[in-house]
Amino acid sequence: MTELGQAAKLSSEPIQRVHPSLTDRCLPEMALLEELICEHAKQLKVRTLALIEHQSDSQHHQLPIYSLQFGSDNPDAPTLAFVGGVHGVERIGTRLLLTFLSSLLKRLTWDRGLNYELQHLRLVFCPLLNPSGMALGQRSNPQGVDLMRNAPHNASDKTTWMVGGHRLSKRLPWYRGEEKKPMETEALALCDWVHEELFNSPLSIVLDCHSGFGLRDRLWFPMAGSREPLQHRAELAALVHLFETSNPHHNYIIEPQHHSYLTHGDLWDYLYHQSLSLEATVFLPLTLEMGSWRWVKKNPRQLISFMGLFNPLVPHREKRTMRRHLLLLEFLIRSCCAYETWLPVSPMSRLRYELEAKQRWYG
Numbered sequence: 001m002t003e004l005g006q007a008a009k010l011s012s013e014p015i016q017r018v019h020p021s022l023t024d025r026c027l028p029e030m031a032l033l034e035e036l037i038c039e040h041a042k043q044l045k046v047r048t049l050a051l052i053e054h055q056s057d058s059q060h061h062q063l064p065i066y067s068l069q070f071g072s073d074n075p076d077a078p079t080l081a082f083v084g085g086v087h088g089v090e091r092i093g094t095r096l097l098l099t100f101l102s103s104l105l106k107r108l109t110w111d112r113g114l115n116y117e118l119q120h121l122r123l124v125f126c127p128l129l130n131p132s133g134m135a136l137g138q139r140s141n142p143q144g145v146d147l148m149r150n151a152p153h154n155a156s157d158k159t160t161w162m163v164g165g166h167r168l169s170k171r172l173p174w175y176r177g178e179e180k181k182p183m184e185t186e187a188l189a190l191c192d193w194v195h196e197e198l199f200n201s202p203l204s205i206v207l208d209c210h211s212g213f214g215l216r217d218r219l220w221f222p223m224a225g226s227r228e229p230l231q232h233r234a235e236l237a238a239l240v241h242l243f244e245t246s247n248p249h250h251n252y253i254i255e256p257q258h259h260s261y262l263t264h265g266d267l268w269d270y271l272y273h274q275s276l277s278l279e280a281t282v283f284l285p286l287t288l289e290m291g292s293w294r295w296v297k298k299n300p301r302q303l304i305s306f307m308g309l310f311n312p313l314v315p316h317r318e319k320r321t322m323r324r325h326l327l328l329l330e331f332l333i334r335s336c337c338a339y340e341t342w343l344p345v346s347p348m349s350r351l352r353y354e355l356e357a358k359q360r361w362y363g
Helices: 003-008 020-026 028-039 091-107 112-118 131-136 185-197 233-246 267-275 293-298 300-304 315-324 326-337 347-361
Strands: 045-056 059-071 079-084 122-126 203-211 217-221 252-256 282-290
Touching (some): 020 028, 020 045, 020 059, 020 131, 028 091, 028 131, 045 131, 059 131, 079 091, 079 185, 091 315, 112 326, 185 267, 233 282, 233 326, 233 347, 267 282, 293 300, 315 326
Parallel strands (some): 079 122, 079 203, 203 282, 217 252
Antiparallel strands (some): 045 059, 059 122, 217 282
């Protein structure tokens, strides 16, 4: 490793790779992820958050949920987290993060700017939270539970029927799981990971990558189950102001999720409420909802494929999607690293962004 790569050098335990009989056939994203881990083992700190039981063609597999970390070990450093594969059918989110992660790791050997940022910032990735669901080609986990409806709290306002989560049957989409039962293994792994990796930082930002809603790309933030204003709306308005002044021609609709629909059991609502009990901690979870209807509009044949409703099936459109969101991912790294320059602290700056948030999202 060159001198430049020392800023992100961490130790990683050897991993037990998933058998190619499964990854080659229906889970190539896992193969790509494990190749990255093996190739860059000296630069990454890798943990297995959970092992998920998976049955395929009379063969039994244990599919790992991996966490990858690099950057600063300083507990006072801000943390930026990237999450993908919460819904197994939405492969494009995982592929976007794997492409971005690969680029970052290769740049460590020559990019002085990135190495400097990683001296002051911690990056953590969980690019494939629902590996068995992705192997099965379904939205839910193997138990039929939608992980983004699985948190143990109900919306305070009326939700959208069915889409908002239900307990009718696991054979129907958006199933929340049985009432009063523990959260699913994948959801628990995500919550424990956020507590351990993010809640000790003065500022932590999450980008959770999804697809499948509308013609426009959206950036959602809590709340999903309430129309109440976000407590950290001033901090979020400052971040959005920074993004829009730096990138005035972006194509994102930035809004609280309840502007589109309301749901029960949203994991980011659940974790955000927990973060409010922590002192001197700002936790900002964001959801990137890639507008998959655009891909269907350009290629109506995708309508005959369930996978085509959520992912670009033509290679050049997938490449375009990778390029399209690179600007956002790079911005989050730079803004998180330099958070002390834009986070509103004084009463006047907080009042300014409180008013801006109210006019834009809560008027």
